[in-house]
Amino acid sequence: MGRNALIEDFDDGLDAGPGAFGRATLITGQRGTGKTVLLNALEDCAKARGWLTIAETATTGLIARLVDDHLPRLLAEHDPHGFDRRITGLTAGPVGITTTVVPDEHRPRPTLRSQIARLTDVLAVHETGLLITVDEVHAGDRAELRELFTVYQHAVREERDIGIVVAGLPVAVSEMLSDQVLTFLRRAQQVDLAAVANADVAAALREPIEAAGRTIADEALGIAVSAVRGYPFLIQLVGDLAWRANRDATDVSVDDAEHAARSAPRRMGAMVHAPALQGLSQVDRAYLGAMAVDDGPSRSSTVAERMGVAPGYGSMYRQRLIDAELIRPTAHGYVDFAMPYLREYLREHAVGDAPER
Template sequence: MARNPFKPTAGATPPVLVGRDSVLEDLDEALEDGAGSPYLLQFITGARGVGKTVMLTEMGRRARQQGWIVIDETATPKLIQRLTSAVRRHREELGAPSRRRITGAGISLGPLGGANLALESPDKATPGLREEIGMLCDALDLHDGQTGLIITVDEIHTIPQSELDELTAITQHLIREDRPLGLLMAGIPQAVERMISDNAQRPKVSTFMRRAERTSLEEVPLHSVAAAFEQTLTEAGRSVSPEVALECAQATGGYPFMIQLVGYHTWRIGKTGEVTSAHVTAGREKARKRLGDLVHAPALADLSPVDRTFLTHMSQDSGPTRAIDMQIRMGEGSNYISVYRDRLIRAGMIQPAATYGRFEFALPELREYLRDHAAQLIAQSEN
């Protein structure tokens, strides 16, 4: 029996990366252009589960294929320290020595004359991240002159302020030196915007971040999802009609993580032979439950009791919510509702709707999850 080709694990690269060709083509061109290309400095943003981590992984894979050194990181404390160690390790693997500094010089006036230099050992003056990247780039230039260093940082909006200041300053200096360096960062869009606005009083940081390219990952068109299902299932030895492949796509809503969940559970239910409509229906229900466990429950757990109550009241609507309705349901004034609406927008849980003055859920199936767990969530909020 063939192995299940779908991978519904956070960050795992799926068999087919659907609907992201233009993003990857921009990166491919940037790698060919080298130092100074705008797409070597960019934010990858999008809602939870839309594939930001997967995109960073794929970008790193493509860069490695072209001979670039890639370091993958997450924006947790001691990021700069870990990056420095990783760059140093790659430099040493290339056989590039650390530069030693001249600490003194002398001239002898004896019969033979002569000069001497006192060199400081690398152990006594360990280079920092900027110096390490410079030495690594020098080594790569001698090696082939066509590649450089790519650093990917996930969850960039969680970076400690001091490390953000340092990373920004180092990257700016290296770009000014025309070093072949790429910095690819991923985060929830509202949180990234908040991070930028919070640094408005730090012109060097805010200007640097505003100049980075923005790539927003959205839902994938259903026709592309259907084609991907058909391709993946066929290549894995199963048959599926175009109509059933479209049913699979519709069950996902174009949400990348749901593509993997629906595919995984639909495959498991059928196991062999043709994939049927019944398989898709059963697979969708299992996928919805897993989406709730893996995405919705952790996201809600990070919120305040009032945030959860706000979302639960929103779930009463079958479409976008009006602020006036929330005032009535929660028994609060317009300012109160505005504060919590804005908090939840920044958290990536809701977003402005197309209709002016209304807002809606940013995550698929969240409304249904809240309805199913309303009593439990309200009880938690009251405790």
């Protein structure tokens, strides 16, 4: 499903009522494919309908942040009965009658479920609802995600106006779908953000240039499209580099496009590749370095040979890098890099020595 189709389905789900298809959405995609941008777009759709939104990332403490920060803040802003006074005594004074108020020690402690229930009750009066988005669920604490999704299911059964959109890397999300408590995710609308078609890349590059009063020739556009390699992150990067290469010219030229094509890999290396490689072990880095020798997909046995390790030993790190979405299997026994220009980045940077046997 394309991005525009997903947004339309999400819009329809918000209008259709509690439990409607599209209100629970699972977005997967490689790094840089636009998951966070799409989450932002869906949040904007909800806000345009008057819904309240909570945007979070699945790092440790997710439930605590919802219960102690986001939900209390929204309740304080929107619940007209949020401040409850209890009169325990009256005192007559020279200027009138005063009351004393003490905390109710027996008041139930707010929970994720009770706070969502109260907030959606308040919003129901205004015919709106609550949207929760959670990015990077692949890195989340499984127990916290179970709690969030379980509470969401209860809210749906109670016909509350609530939606949830989560996003993460494909392999890790696939593992989540096997969790017995998280099975409802299998029934959610699932969207895999694959590479963008060249025609769509061309339109995404040309339209803002022309909207700003400049032009770009077909040859220059073709160079820019090739540099993007269908990767959403690179659309804006290549377009920006080509635009700024010669700001005063009315036309984005072939030279401008070639400048962008040369500069984009280096910029992507600093912005995407370097952070993605942080935290890798020495052996992980050695595996990637051994792959970077090839101009295309690498044979797994050849990579192990270059590392000086047994094939079985190398396969363990092969799987780790697949799980990290840095490489992907192509054909039986072959792997390739999952992100554009990662091979070139590795060739230019030391990634670690081969491990001792």
